Amino acid sequence: MNARSALGRYGETLAARRLVEAGMTVLERNWRCGRTGEIDIVARHGDTLIVCEVKTRRRGDFEHPLAALTPRKAARLRGLADRWIQAHGGAPPGGVRIDLVGVVLPRRGAPVVEHVRGVA
Template identity: 50%
Template structure:
């Protein structure tokens, strides 16, 4: 891992890059990254076929504060639902050739433990 583990922003960016690479390798199309709405940010907006997926990426360098996915609270999920609607209202016509058939929220948990390969866990449809 070529990232300063003490720099939280760098660790987060690295985890988001790994998550985006994983999704693209699985055949997804990433249509937006780090999109800022009026009340927060969406890490990744992607298409899996005709399904629009808002992806929250949580990266940790250890389990001292719990599993990365545990940081995605009900309050965070509610915010992501609102942000997904805001993104759709403002961007879908410009960005997508066809309207998505459905929308869901996924979480990618990234664990970066020293001297081990990164571990990514993809949680599908968390709400």
């Protein structure tokens, strides 16, 4: 595992912890759909399915992690959500929501974890 993937994995662990603290149940992490892509975290909140993209950055990197969700990436996440639903028996009664968790790791001190609901 290289440093970049270790950084991403650490951020996803912090994000999953934040989602659980917010009352969600993590169903899967790093769900892959062939060459189409990957969903970082799939969770459930009540009867709503949450597809969560996680972006992790070190303090001082060029772009804040919450700015990394482009319209193209949002469209890809919607497509992946549809494929996850097809593979797991259909849409939940509460529908699907796409969330973003941004993790910033400062040089010193605790990580900053921001959760934004319904980004796409």
